[in-house]
Amino acid sequence: xxxxxxxxxxxxxxxxxxxxxxxxxxxxxxxxxxxxxxxxxxxxxxxxxxxxxxxxxxxxxxxxxxxxxxxxxxxxxxxxxxxxxxxxxxxxxxxxxxxxxxxxxxxxxxxxxxxxxxxxxxxxxxxxxxxxxxxxxxxxxxxxxxxxxxxxxxxxxxxxxxxxxxxxxxxxxxxxxxxxxxxxxxxxxxxxxxxxxxxxxxxxxxxxxxxxxxxxxxxxxxxxxxxxxxxxxxxxxxxxxxxxxxxxxxxxxxxxxxxxxxxxxxxxxxxxxxxxxxxxxxxxxxxxxxxxxxxxxxxxxxxxxxxxxxxxxxxxxxxxxxxxxxxxxxxxxxxxxxxxxxxxxxxxxxxxxxxxxxxxxxxxxxxxxxxxxxxxxxxxxxxxxxxxxxxxxxxxxxxxxxxxxxxxxxxxxxxxxxxxxxxxxxxxxxxxx
Amino acid sequence: xxxxxxxxxxxxxxxxxxxxxxxxxxxxxxxxxxxxxxxxxxxxxxxxxxxxxxxxxxxxxxxxxxxxxxxxxxxxxxxxxxxxxxxxxxxxxxxxxxxxxxxxxxxxxxxxxxxxxxxxxxxxxxxxxxxxxxxxxxxxxxxxxxxxxxxxxxxxxxxxxxxxxxxxxxxxxxxxxxxxxxxxxxxxxxxxxxxxxxxxxxxxxxxxxxxxxxxxxxxxxxxxxxxxxxxxxxxxxxxxxxxxxxxxxxxxxxxxxxxxxxxxxxxxxxxxxxxxxxxxxxxxxxxxxxxxxxxxxxxxxxxxxxxxxxxxxxxxxxxxxxxxxxxxxxxxxxxxxxxxxxxxxxxxxxxxxxxxxxxxxxxxxxxxxxxxxxxxxxxxxxxxxxxxxxxxxxxxxxxxxxxxxxxxxxxxxxxxxxxxxxxxxxxxxxxxxxxxxxxxxxxxxxxxxxxxxxxxxxxxxxxxxxxxxxxx
Ligand SMILES: C[S@@+](CC[C@H](N)C(=O)[O-])C[C@H]1O[C@@H](n2cnc3c(N)ncnc32)[C@H](O)[C@@H]1O
Numbered sequence: 001x002x003x004x005x006x007x008x009x010x011x012x013x014x015x016x017x018x019x020x021x022x023x024x025x026x027x028x029x030x031x032x033x034x035x036x037x038x039x040x041x042x043x044x045x046x047x048x049x050x051x052x053x054x055x056x057x058x059x060x061x062x063x064x065x066x067x068x069x070x071x072x073x074x075x076x077x078x079x080x081x082x083x084x085x086x087x088x089x090x091x092x093x094x095x096x097x098x099x100x101x102x103x104x105x106x107x108x109x110x111x112x113x114x115x116x117x118x119x120x121x122x123x124x125x126x127x128x129x130x131x132x133x134x135x136x137x138x139x140x141x142x143x144x145x146x147x148x149x150x151x152x153x154x155x156x157x158x159x160x161x162x163x164x165x166x167x168x169x170x171x172x173x174x175x176x177x178x179x180x181x182x183x184x185x186x187x188x189x190x191x192x193x194x195x196x197x198x199x200x201x202x203x204x205x206x207x208x209x210x211x212x213x214x215x216x217x218x219x220x221x222x223x224x225x226x227x228x229x230x231x232x233x234x235x236x237x238x239x240x241x242x243x244x245x246x247x248x249x250x251x252x253x254x255x256x257x258x259x260x261x262x263x264x265x266x267x268x269x270x271x272x273x274x275x276x277x278x279x280x281x282x283x284x285x286x287x288x289x290x291x292x293x294x295x296x297x298x299x300x301x302x303x304x305x306x307x308x309x310x311x312x313x314x315x316x317x318x319x320x321x322x323x324x325x326x327x328x329x330x331x332x333x334x335x336x337x338x339x340x341x342x343x344x345x346x347x348x349x350x351x352x353x354x355x356x357x358x359x360x361x362x363x364x365x366x367x368x369x370x371x372x373x374x375x376x377x378x379x380x381x382x383x384x385x386x387x388x389x390x391x392x393x394x395x396x397x398x399x400x401x402x403x404x405x406x407x408x409x410x411x412x413x414x415x416x417x418x419x420x421x422x423x424x425x426x427x428x429x430x431x432x433x
Numbered sequence: 434x435x436x437x438x439x440x441x442x443x444x445x446x447x448x449x450x451x452x453x454x455x456x457x458x459x460x461x462x463x464x465x466x467x468x469x470x471x472x473x474x475x476x477x478x479x480x481x482x483x484x485x486x487x488x489x490x491x492x493x494x495x496x497x498x499x500x501x502x503x504x505x506x507x508x509x510x511x512x513x514x515x516x517x518x519x520x521x522x523x524x525x526x527x528x529x530x531x532x533x534x535x536x537x538x539x540x541x542x543x544x545x546x547x548x549x550x551x552x553x554x555x556x557x558x559x560x561x562x563x564x565x566x567x568x569x570x571x572x573x574x575x576x577x578x579x580x581x582x583x584x585x586x587x588x589x590x591x592x593x594x595x596x597x598x599x600x601x602x603x604x605x606x607x608x609x610x611x612x613x614x615x616x617x618x619x620x621x622x623x624x625x626x627x628x629x630x631x632x633x634x635x636x637x638x639x640x641x642x643x644x645x646x647x648x649x650x651x652x653x654x655x656x657x658x659x660x661x662x663x664x665x666x667x668x669x670x671x672x673x674x675x676x677x678x679x680x681x682x683x684x685x686x687x688x689x690x691x692x693x694x695x696x697x698x699x700x701x702x703x704x705x706x707x708x709x710x711x712x713x714x715x716x717x718x719x720x721x722x723x724x725x726x727x728x729x730x731x732x733x734x735x736x737x738x739x740x741x742x743x744x745x746x747x748x749x750x751x752x753x754x755x756x757x758x759x760x761x762x763x764x765x766x767x768x769x770x771x772x773x774x775x776x777x778x779x780x781x782x783x784x785x786x787x788x789x790x791x792x793x794x795x796x797x798x799x800x801x802x803x804x805x806x807x808x809x810x811x812x813x814x815x816x817x818x819x820x821x822x823x824x825x826x827x828x829x830x831x832x833x834x835x836x837x838x839x840x841x842x843x844x845x846x847x848x849x850x851x852x853x854x855x856x857x858x859x860x861x862x863x864x865x866x867x868x869x870x871x872x873x874x875x876x877x878x879x880x881x882x883x884x885x886x887x888x889x890x891x892x893x894x895x896x897x898x899x900x901x902x903x904x905x
Contacts (some may be wrong), residue, residue: 290534290754297753297775298727299667299689300676302508302531304471305464306517322463325471326517327534 155226168252173211185401239378564590567601668703720786
């Protein structure tokens with residue numbers, strides 16, 4: 001048998017499939033640093049051998065078979081559904097082919113080495129080769145695994161980041177503002193176009209240090225949802241607030257919601273009319289209220305209010321928008337936001353069902369709202385992500401949206417991928433039963 | 434105006450020292466904060482524009498000055514120089530009324546209905562009386578071409594005010610220049626007095642010629658498909674009681690309050706514009722008429738007057754938010770009142786206009802009606818108004834027609850091409866297109882005077898012509 005080798009999976013996953021296409025620089029030095037940090041946190045259970053779990057291999061072979069049959073069917077005549085499926089399966093079939101090749105040559109070498117009848121010189125040569133072949137096999141294994149993990153259906157979309165203060169009074173509100181600037185810095189540094197869709201602090205300006213009540217940042221960049229998805233959840237801060245005279249450390253929190261953003265004119269906009277889509281909203285179920293001046297209206301007043309409020313009656317989700325002088329613009333923004341929120345609710349419900357199904361096999365931590373995901377400790381100048389277990393000691397760079405933040409986010413994406421693989425294995429062995 | 438409490442002032446001050454001054458023109462803290470932000474943005478934009486020209490300004494002094502002016506009640510739209518009207522940002526100048534959201538809502542709704550119509554004419558003509566900034570024809574143009582390319586729009590805005598016309602032209606050039614408006618159709622503005630009687634010598638000056646005369650002089654068509662108007666409609670008493678101070682002090686009274694009636698017509702001063710406008714609508718053979726009004730009472734007076742002309746197949750009332758579910762209107766006297774909010778417009782249609790509005794086309798009822806009033810003036814009489822007939826969207830006489838009566842058809846329409854510029858008989862003229870109106874045969878309502886002319890040119894002051902109806 002092959003000797004199992006233990007490696008830092010995150011490095012391999014990254015090689016196999018970059019978490020996102022796009023402009024985020026993948027600095028090798030930065031990554032290595034992240035890996036060494038992770039080593040501390042990784043426990044043996046989380047890291048798995050670089051072989052392909054038998055359940056996944058079975059799944060891949062099943063898909064390869066389906067692929068073959070569909071290809072034959074396509075030879076007879078065109079069928080869009082089949083063609084689409086063949087396209088989807090392609091990468092898996094290729095990865096499986098690579099893996100089988102690597103697996104075969106490794107097995108051949110092993111039998112050569114272990115066969116006492118083989119020539120001594122030949123055995124030496126084979127032993128020399130074995131290292132490289134094993135490496136190939138590991139790479140192929142990882143590619144195969146990652147090709148099986150479904151890409152998040154919204155990963156390619158731009159996204160909305162909603163930031164709100166949580167527990168902790170005005171200190172929480174100040175921290176919410178810090179998070180906003182962190183993400184703005186991150187976008188700026190990576191060349192993502194980010195627009196403040198909504199910004200509300202108690203004084204209507206954007207000065208730093210003024211408590212923030214709600215901000216919505218739109219990141220208008222392909223794949224932004226894939227990049228920022230891992231930021232959703234409760235961010236906790238531990239520090240001595242500027243307003244605290246006695247010098248005691250406070251703990252407060254701010255929440256971040258991440259929604260994929262579908263603009264009216266984006267490619268997926270036909271989804272708006274498709275009742276199957278998460279983004280479908282029956283217009284009749286939405287109550288629109290525009291701010292009226294009250295009183296006589298018409299020529300009698302020259303009001304400037306243009307606030308718009310939308311209520312989705314079945315879910316009672318309410319969004320209101322009043323930032324622009326143009327009522328139409330407020331209406332558009334409100335609709336975009338309402339769509340995103342409703343889609344998020346629907347998706348979460350589905351995901352919860354999935355999670356419940358998987359949980360019976362493996363405990364998969366649900367990510368998203370409610371859970372504390374990360375701590376920013378100013379006293380110790382460290383940031384710890386509670387999901388990947390990664391800690392970086394460069395807090396300033398994190399909150400400036402620098403490389404250190406990117407490293408943390410990357411570690412979470414890797415963690416997410418591991419969760420996905422585990423879930424996949426669980427699912428596969430479930431269906432086999 | 435209620436005085437602002439000290440605590441509110443203190444709270445505002447804590448947020449921004451400039452805010453307390455904005456509390457009095459704005460309704461609340463929220464609104465004041467928004468306005469302050471918009472003023473700041475404006476200052477930033479101006480400063481940037483100046484910098485590009487190698488000039489610098491003191492932003493804080495500029496902002497302080499704007500806040501001071503706003504605190505005195507000067508409308509924000511005059512300070513920052515624009516107002517949003519639907520999708521369009523319209524330039525605003527002191528001396529010309531600031532466009533209102535309600536107007537945009539109604540115009541947008543109308544344009545969106547019309548652009549959906551399958552039987553729209555290849556050339557669609559829209560006439561806007563009392564055009565002000567020109568916002569109505571500009572928005573109609575924008576909305577139409579956002580969805581249609583196969584219609585040639587010819588829009589004309591008319592106003593008495595020189596300054597309004599300059600601003601309308603300026604807005605047109607700016608929006609065409611920055612490509613907000615599609616380079617299609619034609620848009621023009623023209624000076625005329627909606628109240629002038631075409632049969633009376635102009636009171637002097639080019640600003641006082643009648644609409645029909647001005648159209649003739651400018652060699653413009655005398656037939657228009659859609660007539661829209663947001664005329665001055667505030668009575669002198671409502672002017673003092675109901676308008677806000679900012680409106681009274683800073684917006685032109687000419688745009689808000691009609692002049693006192695010349696003769697002893699019995700028409701309320703706030704209503705002065707509607708009889709002549711309905712007369713013009715009739716003259717230009719408008720298939721759809723959209724008139725803005727102050728409230729439900731005025732809406733009902735206008736709706737009855739329109740009905741009493743007996744040229745329209747239907748009359749309804751739109752509230753401020755016409756697309757929302759209807760709120761109950763017990764006092765609507767048989768008129769369908771759409772949506773929510775204050776009653777804001779009266780909409781009339783006839784012939785193909787019904788289909789353009791997405792309504793089932795009904796028979797023409799022009800000739801088949803009783804004329805309880807010699808002119809529509811009686812409907813504006815002050816005092817209790819007689820409500821004669823209660824039907825839903827259609828006048829009672831339409832409901833009296835049976836299927837067999839609906840069977841005979843004849844063509845009614847307007848000329849095309851160069852023909853359109855010469856006055857012609859509406860009925861059965863050659864080269865008409867698409868305007869197919871069904872007219873009942875001779876069996877008529879007992880009280881009805883027969884063969885009422887379709888060529889009705891009556892304004893309230895003139896006699897109806899009694900030309901016989903052409904039949905196929
Ligand atoms: C209420 S404003 C409407 C402006 C514009 N249509 C809007 O909706 O914002 C009325 C306009 O009617 C114009 N006006 C007043 N008297 C008029 C008259 N006798 N003939 C034509 N226009 C007149 C005023 O100059 C003013 O621009």
